[in-house]
Amino acid sequence: MRWYALPCLLALWLAGAAVAEEAMPPLRYCDYPVYPPISWEDAAGEIRGVAPRAVHAVLGRLGLEVEMVVLGNWRRCLTDAAEGRVDLVIAYRSPEREAYLAFGREPLLQEEVALFYHRDRPLEVTRLDDLARYRGGLLFGESYGPRFDAFIEARGAVERVASNHQNFGKLIRGRIDYIAHERRTGELLIERMPGAEAIEVLPLTLAEDALYFAVARHSPLARRLDDLDREVASLVASGRIEAWLRQSRQAYRREAPLPEELP
Structure with missing residues (x-):
């Protein structure tokens, strides 16, 4: 009887090992x-x-x-x-x-990256390279695709902060000229943000990702x-x-x- 039981025990052990490996x-x-x-x-x-x-x-x-x-x-x-x-x-x-x-x-x-700016300080931007003359705001760790990241690394003047609240505050105060942000997120944020009535968004899509x-x-x-x-x-x-x-x-x-x- 012991020999007949061995194949069953071996099968149970192998099944348990497989479950343990997958867990x-x-x-x-x-x-x-x-x-x-x-x-x-x-x-x-x-x-x-x-x-x-x-x-x-x-x-x-x-x-x-x-x-x-x-x-x-x-x-x-x-x-x-x-x-x-x-x-x-x-x-x-x-x-x-x-x-x-x-x-x-x-x-x-899919996301669209747009440019948010103060209506009293409009941007003259029709392509990515035009941003070289402006100072922008990004959050720590943000990346908007290889082309945008390479431009920021080589020619872009940007300041990075930890929060959207801080970033939009800097835009209102004139410490930066634009914020690069996901369009739908940025538009939703400024609906409820006190003092953000002066912030507008360019129709230009800076990047899609x-x-x-x-x-x-x-x-x-x-x-x-x-x-x-x-x-x-x-x-x-x-x-x-x-x-x-x-x-x-x-x-x-x-x-x-x-x-x-x-x-």
Whole structure:
């Protein structure tokens, strides 16, 4: 009887080993919630928006647990991903980031980068090179594609800060000439921001880029990029991302805390 039992015991051991190999601890998703309707924090301190909702939906469909990490600025999220403390971010692709992040192939959504300026100090800009004569504002860690990043590195005069609130305050006070920002986020921010009535946006689209699931190369999740792509493609094709964008925009207007006066 013992010999007959051995094949069964071996099969059970192999099955257990396979399950153990596939099992993952909770995955750490890092968010910097200052980009409504993509990611924002409501009055109760809950992180809302399309990005965290998509992360929970995709990982949930794969049977994976997720733990959200919120840090003080976007650069810290990227640094923690590079140094092994974070598994996943939602980000734009760039050559620098590809050194430590494995990007999916399926874009979660497309973004337009626009220029915000003070109506009393209009910009004469019809192409990227025209920005060389102006001083701009960006957040720490922001990247808007290889062409824009290369221009800023070579010829752009920019000041980087930790928050949109601070950035728009500098624009109002005349300390910078423009802010490069996602169009839909910037337009939503200035709807509710005290003192921002004088801020306008150029119709020019400075750049177009896509947000992707980006997995730290150290993470066990990097082995499942194909699974992530399949679920992201399903979300987009179903129309849920566009529906979540509309819902998040409406919820932000109702439920986000009112911003303080601009500094």
